[in-house]
Amino acid sequence: MGRIIIFNIIRFLVLLILQVAVLKNIGYYNIAVAFPYILIILLLPIGLPNFLLYTLAFLTGLSIDAFYDSIGIHAAACVALAYFRIFFHKITIELDEQESFNTPSWGNMGFKWYSTYIVLSVVIHHVVLFFVEAFSFYNFIHTLLSIALSGVFTLILIFVISLLTYHKKSRVIN
Amino acid sequence: MKNLWLFLVRYNAFFWFILFFVFSLALVVNNNNYQRSSFVNSSNVVVGSFYSNVNSWKEYMHLAEANKDLLDENALLRHQLQEMVAKDSINEPLITDSMDNPSRYEFVVASVVNNSVHQRSNYITINKGSLDGIEKDMGVITSNGVVGTVLNVSLHFSTIKSLLHPDTKISVSVDSTSSAFGSLVWGDNTESRFAMVRDIPNHVKLYVGQPIYTSGYSTKFPKGIKVGYVVQTDIVSGGSFKDVRILLTTKFEKLTHVYIVKDKLAKEKLELESLNEDNG
Known part of the structure; x- marks a missing residue:
């Protein structure tokens, strides 16, 4: 239990620093930008109470916003992502598993589940993020292009990070 | 009543979502419309000092280029100085025009601690704040062009709304x-x-x-x-x-040093112009 909390804090710090110190400066103009920091929210323990999950997601988004000077935009996207996460877990994970504190990682859940989870999450997050950022349907095509290209960029990075930290069945019994 | 409670508990994920999402959107709208100085931006101490640490490493990469720019500027200033010295004051009557007087403006040098060019709305953070006399809405230039206007000021840092921002005019x-x-x-x-x-x-x-x-x-x-x-x-x-x-x-990608323009007559001019609005 304590180990899981420490792991999550380390993951938060590492991904936040990666995002704001490195990835903020990398991008194809403002069309393709990667946001692998959403792994912070996606890899939180499964059995987290809803309110706590929303609070953590909101604070993660707000931390990113502070560095990007874009108050509320990432927070909104992260909250939407948290809602999607709850929904997805509810319909795909068995009841007894839903109570556990396991990390929903590649090693624990298998590739098929994990890849579906990541792809759908990235889509949801980026759609909300870019539409809230544009705040209109003006330049619709440009926004869609940003979502598609940034999504691919983010997915590649997330899968690289997941591969590098892959552990087979590293479940911790609480 | 009990049913309502059960309903809320059953769909709590959805209601929390609405609550948090609306709150986030409120933050976005507030920040966009009124440019209120909020605490959570890169002019606050934690974020600002983090970026100045990162930047102290990054500055090395552009040292050669920054040096060259400074040398060019030095040469230009030296040239202008030479012109001033060489000028014969007897040929021209000395009339001080307070509007074009060079001492009307004062320039504060600051180094850039955070910069972005890839966002839709780009901001720059610099390492000078209200302690150095920086105020909101001051202009920011560099040795070879304009950069933007000051948006938020804290004690030691300021954020600049870059020219690369949809609201800058x-x-x-x-x-x-x-x-x-x-x-x-x-x-x-x-x-x-x-x-x-x-x-x-x-x-x-x-x-x-x-x-x-x-x-x-x-x-x-x-x-x-x-x-x-x-x-x-x-x-x-x-x-x-x-x-x-x-x-x-x-060159926004390679910005290392900027000058903040302090206009000594700004207050006077704005006060005078605000009288126009009072009169209708």
Whole structure:
């Protein structure tokens, strides 16, 4: 239990620093930008109470916003992502598993589940993020292009990070 | 009552979502409409000092280029100094024009601790704050162009709304002598090297390569700072005005040092102009 909390804090710090110190400066103009920091929210323990999950997601988004000077935009996207996460877990994970504190990682859940989870999450997050950022349907095509290209960029990075930290069945019994 | 409670508990995920999401959107709208100085931005101490640490490493990468820019600027200043020394004051009557007086403006040097060019709204953070006399809405320039205006100020840091931001508008004129003027905006560009000048009267003839200067109408920028060169003239916006596309002289990707423009007469000018509104 304590180990899981420490792991999550380390993951938060590492991904936040990666995002704001490195990835903020990398991008194809403002069309393709990667946001692998959403792994912070996606890899939180499964059995987290809803309110706590929303609070953590909101604070993660707000931390990113502070560095990007874009108050509320990432927070909104992260909250939407948290809602999607709850929904997805509810319909795909068995009841007894839903109570556990396991990390929903590649090693624990298998590739098929994990890849579906990541792809759908990235889509949801980026759609909300870019539409809230544009705040209109003006330049619709440009926004869609940003979502598609940034999504691919983010997915590649997330899968690289997941591969590098892959552990087979590293479940911790609480 | 009990049913209502059960309903809320059963769909709690959805209601929390609505609550948090609306709160986030409120933050976005507040921040966009009124530019309120909020605590959570890169001018606060934690974020600011983090970026100045990161930047102290990154600065090494651009040292050679920064040096070259400083040398160029030194050469230019030396040249101007020479002109001043060589000038014979007897030939010209000494009339001090308080509007064009060079001492009207004061420049504060600051180094850039955080910069972005890839966002839709770009901001810059610098390492000077209210302790150094920086105030909101001051203009920011670099040795070879304009950068933006000060948005938020904390004790040791300030954030700048870069020219690469949809809300930034700077009054510019075509040629330093001409009276034709327009407003400089980033426009729909995605590139940090180009910008647009909008609403130039149609009768003004423009050619490719023509320099664009600040007009000095606002209190933010002194008159005659070079902004960029015209690269495309045939953009029609309709009506009696036209738009041109310009290549900026400021290199936003490689910004290391900027100057904040302090206008000593700003307060006087703004107070005088505010009387106009009172009179209707």
